[in-house]
Amino acid sequence: MATAAHGATVGIRPAAAADGEVLAEIAREAYGKYLGLVDEPPAPLLLDYREVAASGRCHVAVSDDGTLGMVTVETPEGGDPYLVLRNLAVRPSCQGRGIGRKLVALVEEMARSAGLRGVRLWTRVEMVDNIAFYQGLRYEVTHTERNEHSHRVFLRKEIA
Numbered sequence: 094m095a096t097a098a099h100g101a102t103v104g105i106r107p108a109a110a111a112d113g114e115v116l117a118e119i120a121r122e123a124y125g126k127y128l129g130l131v132d133e134p135p136a137p138l139l140l141d142y143r144e145v146a147a148s149g150r151c152h153v154a155v156s157d158d159g160t161l162g163m164v165t166v167e168t169p170e171g172g173d174p175y176l177v178l179r180n181l182a183v184r185p186s187c188q189g190r191g192i193g194r195k196l197v198a199l200v201e202e203m204a205r206s207a208g209l210r211g212v213r214l215w216t217r218v219e220m221v222d223n224i225a226f227y228q229g230l231r232y233e234v235t236h237t238e239r240n241e242h243s244h245r246v247f248l249r250k251e252i253a
């Protein structure tokens with residue numbers, strides 16, 4: 094898979110253990126805008142990215158300019174027929190160039206290859222940009238859930 098960003102070709106590859114530091118940097122850049130919008134730091138800012146990078150569940154978007162974005166999936170458990178998309182982030186300087194769309198397409202392809210019904214994810218109601226982004230990619234809101242810490246919106250896409 095390749096696309097062009099800043100004139101450079103962008104590819105996607107599985108993350109490797111050595112990517113931990115750059116993943117943490119991308120998370121800080123991409124999710125930094127939410128500090129102040131929500132009461133506590135977004136969950137992706139609290140992850141151990143050495144673990145994420147080595148998990149075998151993370152892919153990175155790369156070009157000659159370096160590592161530009163990432164996406165992590167969670168394997169469904171207990172007969173859940175949807176692959177869970179977690180932690181999608183693109184460096185702010187590279188957003189709006191199709192990298193996020195490409196990373197989501199990869200996750201959908203993974204779900205399809207695994208014979209799953211689709212992809213699901215959640216975000217926070219305060220993150221209205223995210224909801225619009227996923228709806229633009231034909232994800233539908235299934236429900237919302239509020240607890241003492243957060244108010245989440247759940248989205249899903251059937252890929253059959």
Ligand SMILES: CC(C)(COP(=O)(O)OP(=O)(O)OC[C@H]1O[C@@H](n2cnc3c(N)ncnc32)[C@H](O)[C@@H]1OP(=O)(O)O)[C@@H](O)C(=O)NCCC(=O)NCCS
Nearest residue numbers: 123181182183188189190191192193194216222225226229
């Ligand atoms: C959400 C995010 C990953 C999108 O990445 P991106 O590379 O900028 O997205 P793309 O360029 O692939 O955009 C794909 C489509 O979504 C649209 N889109 C992008 N951001 C959007 C937004 N905030 N609202 C509505 N549509 C949006 C684009 O216009 C594009 O549509 P088009 O192809 O018809 O023009 C990126 O903005 C990001 O990293 N945000 C911060 C971290 C975050 O919130 N991650 C999601 C956690 S659930």
